[in-house]
Amino acid sequence: MNFYERMMNLDRRWIYLVIGLVVVITAIFPFDVPLYVTPEVRSIYDYIESLNPGDVLMIGVDYAPEVMAELHPMTYAISRQCFKKDVKLLLCCLHQNGPGMVEQVISQVSKEYNKINGVDYVYLGYKPYPGITILAMGQNFRIPFPEDYYGTPLDSLPMMRGLTNFDNVKAIINISGGSGTELWINFANGRYNAKLAIGVTGVMTSDYYPFLQSGQIFGLIGGMKGASEYEYLAEKDGYISRAKNQLSAYKTMPIQTTSHLVVILFIVLGNIGFFMSKKKKSRI
Amino acid sequence: MRRTLPFALVTGVGFFMLVQYFVPKEEFEIAYEWILDWTIVIGCFAMLLGLWSLTRVNISKVQRKTPGWGYSLIAIAGMVFMLLVGFIPGQKSLERGSTFMLLFEYIYIPIQATMFSLLAFYIASAAYRAFRARTVLATILLLSAIIIMLRLVPLGPLSEINQWLANFILTVPNMAAKRAFWIGVGLGVTATSLKILLGIERTYMGRD
Amino acid sequence: MKKTKFIILIIPLILIFFNLSSPQEKPVPLPPTEVKAFDTPNDNGHSLSVTWKLSPDDGAGKNNVVAYEILRAESPKEEFEVRGMVPSGENLFDDKGSREKEDKNYLPSHKNYYYKIRAKADNIFSESEVSNPAFAYGQWYHTGKTPVLAGVIIFSIFALTFITLARKGKKLYIRPLPGIEAVDEAVGRATEMGKPILYVLGLGTAADIATIASFTILNRIAKITAEHRTTILVPCYDSVVMAAAQETVRAGYLEAGRPDIYKEENVFFVTSMQFAYVAGVNGLMLREKPATNFYLGKFYAESLLLAETGSIAGSIQISGTDEIAQIPFFIAATDYTLIGEELYAASAYLGKEPVLLGTLKAQDWGKAVVIICLILGALAASFHFQFFLNLFRVQL
Numbered sequence: 001m002n003f004y005e006r007m008m009n010l011d012r013r014w015i016y017l018v019i020g021l022v023v024v025i026t027a028i029f030p031f032d033v034p035l036y037v038t039p040e041v042r043s044i045y046d047y048i049e050s051l052n053p054g055d056v057l058m059i060g061v062d063y064a065p066e067v068m069a070e071l072h073p074m075t076y077a078i079s080r081q082c083f084k085k086d087v088k089l090l091l092c093c094l095h096q097n098g099p100g101m102v103e104q105v106i107s108q109v110s111k112e113y114n115k116i117n118g119v120d121y122v123y124l125g126y127k128p129y130p131g132i133t134i135l136a137m138g139q140n141f142r143i144p145f146p147e148d149y150y151g152t153p154l155d156s157l158p159m160m161r162g163l164t165n166f167d168n169v170k171a172i173i174n175i176s177g178g179s180g181t182e183l184w185i186n187f188a189n190g191r192y193n194a195k196l197a198i199g200v201t202g203v204m205t206s207d208y209y210p211f212l213q214s215g216q217i218f219g220l221i222g223g224m225k226g227a228s229e230y231e232y233l234a235e236k237d238g239y240i241s242r243a244k245n246q247l248s249a250y251k252t253m254p255i256q257t258t259s260h261l262v263v264i265l266f267i268v269l270g271n272i273g274f275f276m277s278k279k280k281k282s283r284i
Numbered sequence: 285m286r287r288t289l290p291f292a293l294v295t296g297v298g299f300f301m302l303v304q305y306f307v308p309k310e311e312f313e314i315a316y317e318w319i320l321d322w323t324i325v326i327g328c329f330a331m332l333l334g335l336w337s338l339t340r341v342n343i344s345k346v347q348r349k350t351p352g353w354g355y356s357l358i359a360i361a362g363m364v365f366m367l368l369v370g371f372i373p374g375q376k377s378l379e380r381g382s383t384f385m386l387l388f389e390y391i392y393i394p395i396q397a398t399m400f401s402l403l404a405f406y407i408a409s410a411a412y413r414a415f416r417a418r419t420v421l422a423t424i425l426l427l428s429a430i431i432i433m434l435r436l437v438p439l440g441p442l443s444e445i446n447q448w449l450a451n452f453i454l455t456v457p458n459m460a461a462k463r464a465f466w467i468g469v470g471l472g473v474t475a476t477s478l479k480i481l482l483g484i485e486r487t488y489m490g491r492d
Numbered sequence: 493m494k495k496t497k498f499i500i501l502i503i504p505l506i507l508i509f510f511n512l513s514s515p516q517e518k519p520v521p522l523p524p525t526e527v528k529a530f531d532t533p534n535d536n537g538h539s540l541s542v543t544w545k546l547s548p549d550d551g552a553g554k555n556n557v558v559a560y561e562i563l564r565a566e567s568p569k570e571e572f573e574v575r576g577m578v579p580s581g582e583n584l585f586d587d588k589g590s591r592e593k594e595d596k597n598y599l600p601s602h603k604n605y606y607y608k609i610r611a612k613a614d615n616i617f618s619e620s621e622v623s624n625p626a627f628a629y630g631q632w633y634h635t636g637k638t639p640v641l642a643g644v645i646i647f648s649i650f651a652l653t654f655i656t657l658a659r660k661g662k663k664l665y666i667r668p669l670p671g672i673e674a675v676d677e678a679v680g681r682a683t684e685m686g687k688p689i690l691y692v693l694g695l696g697t698a699a700d701i702a703t704i705a706s707f708t709i710l711n712r713i714a715k716i717t718a719e720h721r722t723t724i725l726v727p728c729y730d731s732v733v734m735a736a737a738q739e740t741v742r743a744g745y746l747e748a749g750r751p752d753i754y755k756e757e758n759v760f761f762v763t764s765m766q767f768a769y770v771a772g773v774n775g776l777m778l779r780e781k782p783a784t785n786f787y788l789g790k791f792y793a794e795s796l797l798l799a800e801t802g803s804i805a806g807s808i809q810i811s812g813t814d815e816i817a818q819i820p821f822f823i824a825a826t827d828y829t830l831i832g833e834e835l836y837a838a839s840a841y842l843g844k845e846p847v848l849l850g851t852l853k854a855q856d857w858g859k860a861v862v863i864i865c866l867i868l869g870a871l872a873a874s875f876h877f878q879f880f881l882n883l884f885r886v887q888l
Contacts, residue, residue: 010412012409012412012413012804015405015408015409015412016405016408016409018408019404019405019408020405023404033436033438034438034443036435036443036447038451064396064765064766065392065393065396065397066396066397066399066400066766066767066793067400067793068393068397069397069400096764096765097392097396097765097766099378100378100385100388100389100393103378103379103380103385104380104389107380127324128324128327128328128331129323129324129327129697131699132320132323132324132327133324135320136317136320136321139313139317143317143320143321144320144324149378150376150379164590164597167588177792177793178792179790179792179815190888191888192888193888201793203793203817204817205454206454206458206462206817207462207816207817209454209455209458209459209462210459210462210463210466213455213459225435225436253436256436257436257437257438259404259408260433260434260436260437261437262408263407263408263411263433264430264433264434266408266411266412267411267412267415267426267429267430269412270411270412270413270415270416271415271416271417271426274416274417274418275417302644305637305640306633306634306637306640306641307631307632307633307634308534308535308536308630308631308634309536309537309630309631309632310536310537310538310591310601310630313536313591330730330731330732331731331764333731333732333734333735334730334731334734334761334764335731337731337734337760337761338760338761338762338763341757341760341761344757351779352775352779355775395767395768396765396766396767396768399767399770399771399797400767400793402797403793403796403797406796406797406800406825407796407821409800410796410799410800410821410824410825411824413824413825414823414824414825415824462816465816465832466816467859467862468832468833468855468859469814469816469832469833471647471833471855471858471859471862472701472705472814472832472833472835472836472837472855473701473836474644474647474858475647475651475836475851475852475854475855475858476701476704476705476836476851477701478647478648478651478851479847479848479851480704484655484847484848484851485704485708
C-alpha cells in the first residue's frame with residue numbers, strides 16, 4: 001500500500017484525535033472572530049426592538065439538552081432583550097425533554113430583571129403531540145394548557161387576561177432543534193396567520209430559506225453563528241454583557257472556525273489521496 | 285371486525301378532519317377541538333404502553349441472562365429510580381432545585397450533550413471518507429460545502445466575497461432545490477394520506 | 493396721568509396674556525360616513541365586520557384625524573361600548589368575539605348589533621351615524637380556501653384515475669431505485685453471514701407519513717427475512733409505532749407462511765429520548781454486528797451517529813428519509829439512500845401493487861401540474877397578470 005492509499009485508509013481515530021486537540025487548544029487560546037450580521041437575524045432583532053412595553057411575545061422552546069449549545073444562547077438573548085424593554089413573554093415547550101430548558105432560562109432571566117411570574121411572563125409548560133397542541137393553541141391557549149407549568153389556572157394569571165390565542169400575541173418565535181418548526185409554520189402561520197420567526201440548529205438552517213423568501217417566516221436565526229450574530233447585536237445595544245459572561249454563542253465562534261478549517265483540510269487531504277491513487281493506478 | 289372497526293375509524297375521522305378544514309361553522313370547530321383533546325389523551329396512554337414494553341423486554345433479558353443483560357438491569361434501575369425521585373414528598377419535581385431537576389441538569393443534560401458532541405467527530409470522519417470529487421457534480425457539491433464552511437473563517441479581503449457567495453448559494457440554488465424537495469414531499473404526503481383515507485394503505489393495521 | 497398711562501398699557505397686556513394661555517380651540521374633524529356593518533365572511537359565526545368612508549379630514553382637509561374608534565351597541569338608543577381602534581387611513585375593522593358564553597368577549601350569533609365610528613383627533617372626536625343592524629352567522633364553506641380544495645380535488649382525480657387504470661391492468665413504469673434494488677442482496681448477505689438485520693423506523697410517530705411508508709417496506713422485508721429464516725431486529729422509538737411495527741412484522745411472517753418463527757421480543761421499545769435511543773441502537777449494532785442496517789423513516793441529528801456506527805460495525809446500510817437536512821449525512825455515510833419522496837415510492841416499487849403504482853403516477857402528474865403553474869405564475873407575476881395570481885391566493 002503506497003502513501004496515498006494509506007492516507008485514504010487512515011484510521012478514523014487519528015481524525016477524532018486531531019479534532020479533539022483542535023477544539024481543546026482553541027478553547028484554551030480563544031481569539032475574536034469578525035462577524036457579519038445577516039438580514040434574516042437582524043429582522044428578528046429589529047422587530048423586537050419595535051415592540052412597546054406591555055406587548056406580548058410568544059416563544060415556543062422546542063429543544064432538548066443536546067442542542068442547547070446552539071439554541072440556548074438565542075433563547076437567553078431574546079428573553080433578555082424583551083425583559084429589558086418590558087415586553088411580556090408567553091413561553092411554551094413542545095419537546096418532552098425541553099421543560100427543564102425553559103425553566104432554566106426563565107427563572108434565571110426573570111431574576112435578573114425582577115420580573116414576576118403571571119404578570120410579566122407566563123410559562124405554559126409542556127404538552128405532547130406538538131401539531132395537535134399548536135392547532136389547539138390557535139383556538140385558545142387554555143385548551144391544551146388549562147394551567148401553567150407551576151399548576152396555576154391560566155385565568156387567574158393577570159397577564160392572561162385578554163390573551164386568548166395567537167391573535168393576541170405580537171409574534172411567535174419558535175426555537176427548535178427538530179421537526180416542530182414545520183408544524184409551527186404549517187399550523188400557526190399557515191392556519192392561523194400568526195407572525196412567525198424561527199431559530200434552528202445549524203444543520204436545519206438551509207431548509208427554511210424557502211419559507212423566509214415566501215414570507216411565511218419573517219426571520220431566521222441559524223445555529224451557533226446565527227445566535228452569535230444575535231448576541232453581537234444585543235451586546236451593542238446593552239441588552240447583554242460580555243463582562244457578565246452572557247455571550248455564550250459568540251465565544252464559541254473561534255472553536256467553530258478552527259474545527260471547520262480542520263474538516264476542510266481533511267476533505268482536501270482525502271481528495272489529494274484519491275486523485276494521486278487514481279493517477280498511480282492509471283499509470284500501472 | 286378486527287380490521288373493519290379501525291378502518292372505519294380512520295376513514296371516518298380522516299374525512300371529517302378534511303371536511304372540517306373547509307367548514308368554519310362553530311359546531312365543526314367544537315368537534316375538531318374535541319378530537320384534538322382525545323388525541324392528547326390517547327398519546328398519554330400510549331406512553332404507558334411504551335413503559336410496559338421497555339420493562340417487559342429488559343426484565344426478560346435479565347431473566348434469561350442474554351449477552352449485555354447488565355445494561356438491561358441498569359436501564360430498569362434507572363427508570364425506577366427516576367420515577368421514585370419524581371414522587372419525593374415535599375418537593376415539586378419540576379421546580380428548579382428539586383432532586384429530579386438536579387439529576388436532570390447534572391446527569392441527563394451532560395450525557396445528552398456528550399452524545400450530540402460525537403457528531404463533530406463523526407462528521408469529520410464521514411467527510412474525510414466520502415467527500416471525493418469523483419464527478420463534476422460531486423466537485424460542485426464539495427466546493428459549495430467549502431464556501432459555506434468558510435463563512436466563519438476570517439479570510440481578510442476575501443471574507444466579503446466569500447460571504448456574498450455563501451449567501452448566494454443559500455438563498456438561490458439551495459432555496460430552489462429545497463423548495464423542489466418540499467413540493468415533492470408535500471405531494472408524497474398528500475398521496476399517502478389519500479391512500480390511508482381510502483383504505484388502500486393498511487400495513488399499519490397488520491393482517492389477520 | 494401716569495396712572496392712566498399705566499392702566500392703558502397694562503390692560504392690553506393682561507388681555508394678550510389670557511388669550512395666549514387659554515387653550516386654542518382645535519378644529520373638530522368631520523365624521524366618517526356610510527358606515528356599514530356585516531357578518532365577517534368565512535368565520536364561525538361570532539364575528540362582525542364594519543366598514544366606512546374615511547373622514548374628509550383624514551389625509552386631506554384639516555388632516556387632523558389620527559385614529560378611528562369603533563363602537564357597538566345592541567340597539568341604537570343604548571349606550572355604545574368601544575370595541576377597538578384602527579389608525580387613520582384604515583376603513584375596515586373585524587369585531588371578533590368569543591363563542592364561549594362565560595367569556596366577557598362573547599358575541600352571540602343571530603343577534604343584531606349596531607355600530608358607530610368615531611374619528612379622533614387627539615382628545616376631540618366626531619361620531620358617524622349609526623350603522624345598519626347586522627348579525628353574525630357561521631358559513632358552511634370557507635371561500636378563501638378554494639385553491640386548496642381545487643388542489644385536493646385535482647390530485648384526487650389523478651389518483652383515482654391512475655388507480656383505476658392500474659387495476660384494469662395498464663402497465664405503469666417506475667424508474668429503478670438503487671436502494672430498493674439492493675434489498676434482496678442485503679438480506680441475502682445477512683443470511684449467508686448468519687447475522688441479523690437491523691431495521692430502524694426512525695424517530696417519527698405513527699402519524700408521520702415517512703413512518704407509515706416505512707411500515708410498508710418493513711412488511712416486505714419481514715416477509716423476505718421470514719423466507720430466509722433470518723432474524724430481524726426492530727428497535728422502536730415510539731410505543732405506538734412499536735405496536736404497529738409488531739403487527740407489520742407478524743403480518744410479514746404470516747404472508748411468508750412462517751408465523752411460528754416470529755418473535756415479538758425482536759420488535760421492541762427502547763426509549764423516547766433521542767440520544768438515549770441512539771445510544772441503545774448503537775450498542776445493539778456493536779454487540780450484534782448486523783449484516784444489514786435499514787434506516788427508513790424520520791431522522792434528525794442522530795442519523796450520522798447511527799450511520800457511522802453501522803459503518804464501524806461493517807454493515808451494509810440502506811437509508812431513506814424525508815428529512816431534507818439529514819439526507820447529506822446519509823448519502824455520505826450509507827451505501828444506498830432513498831431521497832425524500834423516493835421513500836414513499838419505495839413501498840409501491842417493492843410490492844408493484846397496481847393501486848400503489850397508481851398513486852405514484854398521480855404524484856408525478858401532480859408535480860407536472862405544479863411545474864406548469866410555477867412557470868405560468870412566474871410569467872404572470874412578471875407581467876402583472878393579477879387574475880392568474882389571485883387564483884392561487886389562500887385567505888385564512
